[in-house]
Amino acid sequence: xxxxVRERQMLDAAVAAFARNGxxxxxxxxxxxxxxxxxxxxxxxxxxxxxxxxxxxxxxVGALVAAVREGTRERGAAADxxxxxxxxxxxxxxxxxxxxxxxxxxxxxxxxxxxxxxAAMRAELAALVTSLLGQAARDAGCDSAPAEREVSGLAQAxxxxxxxxxxxxxxxxxxxxxxxxxxxxxxxxxxxxxWSGLQNRMKGERWLPTLGVH
Amino acid sequence: xxxxVRERQMLDAAVAAFARNGxxxxxxxxxxxxxxxxxxxxxxxxxxxxxxxxxxxxxxVGALVAAVREGTRERGAAADxxxxxxxxxxxxxxxxxxxxxxxxxxxxxxxxxxxxxxAAMRAELAALVTSLLGQAARDAGCDSAPAEREVSGLAQAxxxxxxxxxxxxxxxxxxxxxxxxxxxxxxxxxxxxxWSGLQNRMKGERWLPTLGVH
Amino acid sequence: xxxxVRERQMLDAAVAAFARNGxxxxxxxxxxxxxxxxxxxxxxxxxxxxxxxxxxxxxxVGALVAAVREGTRERGAAADxxxxxxxxxxxxxxxxxxxxxxxxxxxxxxxxxxxxxxAAMRAELAALVTSLLGQAARDAGCDSAPAEREVSGLAQAxxxxxxxxxxxxxxxxxxxxxxxxxxxxxxxxxxxxxWSGLQNRMKGERWLPTLGVH
Amino acid sequence: xxxxVRERQMLDAAVAAFARNGxxxxxxxxxxxxxxxxxxxxxxxxxxxxxxxxxxxxxxVGALVAAVREGTRERGAAADxxxxxxxxxxxxxxxxxxxxxxxxxxxxxxxxxxxxxxAAMRAELAALVTSLLGQAARDAGCDSAPAEREVSGLAQAxxxxxxxxxxxxxxxxxxxxxxxxxxxxxxxxxxxxxWSGLQNRMKGERWLPTLGVH
DNA sequence: GATGAATGAGATTTCATTCAT
DNA sequence: AATGAATGAAATCTCATTCAT
Numbered sequence: 001x002x003x004x005v006r007e008r009q010m011l012d013a014a015v016a017a018f019a020r021n022g023x024x025x026x027x028x029x030x031x032x033x034x035x036x037x038x039x040x041x042x043x044x045x046x047x048x049x050x051x052x053x054x055x056x057x058x059x060x061v062g063a064l065v066a067a068v069r070e071g072t073r074e075r076g077a078a079a080d081x082x083x084x085x086x087x088x089x090x091x092x093x094x095x096x097x098x099x100x101x102x103x104x105x106x107x108x109x110x111x112x113x114x115x116x117x118x119a120a121m122r123a124e125l126a127a128l129v130t131s132l133l134g135q136a137a138r139d140a141g142c143d144s145a146p147a148e149r150e151v152s153g154l155a156q157a158x159x160x161x162x163x164x165x166x167x168x169x170x171x172x173x174x175x176x177x178x179x180x181x182x183x184x185x186x187x188x189x190x191x192x193x194x195w196s197g198l199q200n201r202m203k204g205e206r207w208l209p210t211l212g213v214h
Numbered sequence: 215x216x217x218x219v220r221e222r223q224m225l226d227a228a229v230a231a232f233a234r235n236g237x238x239x240x241x242x243x244x245x246x247x248x249x250x251x252x253x254x255x256x257x258x259x260x261x262x263x264x265x266x267x268x269x270x271x272x273x274x275v276g277a278l279v280a281a282v283r284e285g286t287r288e289r290g291a292a293a294d295x296x297x298x299x300x301x302x303x304x305x306x307x308x309x310x311x312x313x314x315x316x317x318x319x320x321x322x323x324x325x326x327x328x329x330x331x332x333a334a335m336r337a338e339l340a341a342l343v344t345s346l347l348g349q350a351a352r353d354a355g356c357d358s359a360p361a362e363r364e365v366s367g368l369a370q371a372x373x374x375x376x377x378x379x380x381x382x383x384x385x386x387x388x389x390x391x392x393x394x395x396x397x398x399x400x401x402x403x404x405x406x407x408x409w410s411g412l413q414n415r416m417k418g419e420r421w422l423p424t425l426g427v428h
Numbered sequence: 429x430x431x432x433v434r435e436r437q438m439l440d441a442a443v444a445a446f447a448r449n450g451x452x453x454x455x456x457x458x459x460x461x462x463x464x465x466x467x468x469x470x471x472x473x474x475x476x477x478x479x480x481x482x483x484x485x486x487x488x489v490g491a492l493v494a495a496v497r498e499g500t501r502e503r504g505a506a507a508d509x510x511x512x513x514x515x516x517x518x519x520x521x522x523x524x525x526x527x528x529x530x531x532x533x534x535x536x537x538x539x540x541x542x543x544x545x546x547a548a549m550r551a552e553l554a555a556l557v558t559s560l561l562g563q564a565a566r567d568a569g570c571d572s573a574p575a576e577r578e579v580s581g582l583a584q585a586x587x588x589x590x591x592x593x594x595x596x597x598x599x600x601x602x603x604x605x606x607x608x609x610x611x612x613x614x615x616x617x618x619x620x621x622x623w624s625g626l627q628n629r630m631k632g633e634r635w636l637p638t639l640g641v642h
Numbered sequence: 643x644x645x646x647v648r649e650r651q652m653l654d655a656a657v658a659a660f661a662r663n664g665x666x667x668x669x670x671x672x673x674x675x676x677x678x679x680x681x682x683x684x685x686x687x688x689x690x691x692x693x694x695x696x697x698x699x700x701x702x703v704g705a706l707v708a709a710v711r712e713g714t715r716e717r718g719a720a721a722d723x724x725x726x727x728x729x730x731x732x733x734x735x736x737x738x739x740x741x742x743x744x745x746x747x748x749x750x751x752x753x754x755x756x757x758x759x760x761a762a763m764r765a766e767l768a769a770l771v772t773s774l775l776g777q778a779a780r781d782a783g784c785d786s787a788p789a790e791r792e793v794s795g796l797a798q799a800x801x802x803x804x805x806x807x808x809x810x811x812x813x814x815x816x817x818x819x820x821x822x823x824x825x826x827x828x829x830x831x832x833x834x835x836x837w838s839g840l841q842n843r844m845k846g847e848r849w850l851p852t853l854g855v856h
Numbered sequence: 857g858a859t860g861a862a863t864g865a866g867a868t869t870t871c872a873t874t875c876a877t
Numbered sequence: 878a879a880t881g882a883a884t885g886a887a888a889t890c891t892c893a894t895t896c897a898t
Contacts, residue, residue, distance in 0.1 A: 006878095022324075029870095081424065105323065152382075158407070159378060162374075164371055164377070165367060184423070186367065188420075188421065188423070189368060192415050193372070193408050193412065194408060196410040196421070197410040198407065201406050201407075206402075207402065207405045209402070215862095216861095241887085241889085242888080242890085243887090251863090252864080254864090254891075255862060257889090257891080453666055455892065456893060467893090468859060468894090469857080477892095509851065533751065581831040584806050585806055585807050585831065585835050588806020588807065588809075589806070592802020593798055596794075614795065616850070617799065620792075620796070620843050621796055622835050622836060623849050624838040625836055628838050634830075634834055635837050641837065644881095644882095645881085645882080666867095669866085671867085681868090682870080682871085682883075683882080686882090686883085691867095
């Protein structure tokens, strides 16, 4: 059996194990057995548990980012449509690969190298959002963009909200598979929450304590 | 030394250890040493690693919820002011007790009992938000409340956004302590992102694909 | 509360614990709690776990031997009647104090000092039997007593049979308390098994391979 | 080194350790060291301390029963000869494998599963004895067999007597190896004690208090 | 006379990792 | 290319025992 195939099997088994049990609790024994190979072979191909986990993380990061990029490909549309497309692609992906998403979630709490990898992914997603927001500002004929840090905060909040909704949708799907929310529905919920605010903010309006939106 | 004091020391040490290393990687040896006691005493007082972790989680859940409740005490104010107060209290607390928040974050991936505890906390916070939204709807003279599931999704997204922002603010604070965003500033960012959308939604307006807000 | 009473409570608790769990598995914590006192007090009175166990053993040995002696007090009777009386007393005692007997049983596998204590008890019981056998030989007008080692072996076998029957009776009593064999019945079973053989042997007859009894 | 061989080494070491120190006091460290392997290997092959002990028990039960069965193979002989053959085989085995017997003895006080295993062994041996008694009754032209419970008690007493004699013989052998009783001699002692009584009982005679044998 | 507080030592068990073939 | 055999290190947890009061 060619190396590539074997390696994919191992990564599949590892992603499932890490998703279910977390980095520490998933054992190399279990992973090797689930992959249908002997433990020394796992070490021959993937070097160590840490590198194996890193390989999983990188694969899943790539798949998620590619899915979102694919969703926002169509360039001519309005900014909100593009954002909605991206979110739909995001939720469709998280619904299709719950284990992959779980691995990314776990990676955020597994020390330096993994945190960096996830941060890079977030930055990439945030950049996508930011460029859409810039387009929205231009569309609205307004260039009083908020300070970089505020944009960064908004993107961070958006990504957090999306992740939280993805987890929530996955839990609902596991509980009652028939009536789980679709990716479109979840994306619409998030658009309802944030698009109006983002648009206002891009137009220079802002919410202030004791005053409300201005 | 009286039992109460020792127990608090242990919980403090445990929260720090769990926050830094996660549930599995934090060892009882380390926790006992950090607390300045022997391992058997930890077991005598807290029964097991799992119960120790649970005690940490419960303490931090209690502290966080109490802080937010305290922030939203003032009853007469407008809904957005109250939400802002609650968010400010939330971010002030997460900034003041980063380890506690980290423990809650870890608990979400540590199996049934902890997941349940966190879910209960989220439900409590979401109920606060929901009641504010109801008030906002009444203030706006409109009672066409969205379906329960959508409200649930909105609250989930809001909590996720808040957690994500809190983490982001804590990272900034660790990198450049001098220029970290204040709790008020972070709360304002989140209000900017979501209040307008929430208000619209409560008035019966909604964002729809290909149409924008209606 | 006077020391004697406290000490008896401790021994009672210890006998129950050792009977149920064995020497190693019974913990001083459990014993102290069952006795309703603090652990240091147990150490103050009984010195150590080993001495506590030894105290239990000695108390139960004394009680068992006293019961059997009491049963064989009546001097004028025939040897078989006296043996039967002794066995009845033995089985009545083991039925009345199952925990005490269990402790003695456990003591046989707990190293030198305890083994010695039990061996001494067996020797005492064997001496009783031996003296009855001597009387039986004289009653039968025959003094060709078997060699000392053979008598020792016979006594050993008798005691082993009695212990085994006692355990068996206790198990039956625990399973179906209503229809448990009485001490008299059990003693009769053992008499049926051994008295005829003992009597023969005292008369100089013996069973030989290929020949049967002669 | 092949797994089978290693596993036998481990069982040998474990039997020796359990025989000497008992289940609780024998440590896995000691067993592994005595077997010449590392602790993890013991766990890899035998799963846990409890399963290791069970494996020892089963092996020794099998060996003992096989030895006794082998001893009573010759079918044509008289009942007493067959019983004597079986007892001789029993005492030869207990003399040859004292540790194995000690393990069986320990197993009787180590909780449910082990007690059950030993009870099954006793039942098997008792069945052998019972069938011989039946043959003896037929040989004596008499079928007034005693009630089942009495037979059960007699068998129990016989097994207890045999075990007790085996232990006694082993102690003598350890003290003065030169003059230890042979298996034949010990078997004869037990036959002298019990055969006459068994035979009488099978003929319908019985010992009764105040009356003697009738 | 009695106890709450505390611990050193050691138990079972698991895991990531490596040879020798 | 692949594996059966093996282990050092460290995890959680328990227990007999002692102070200081």
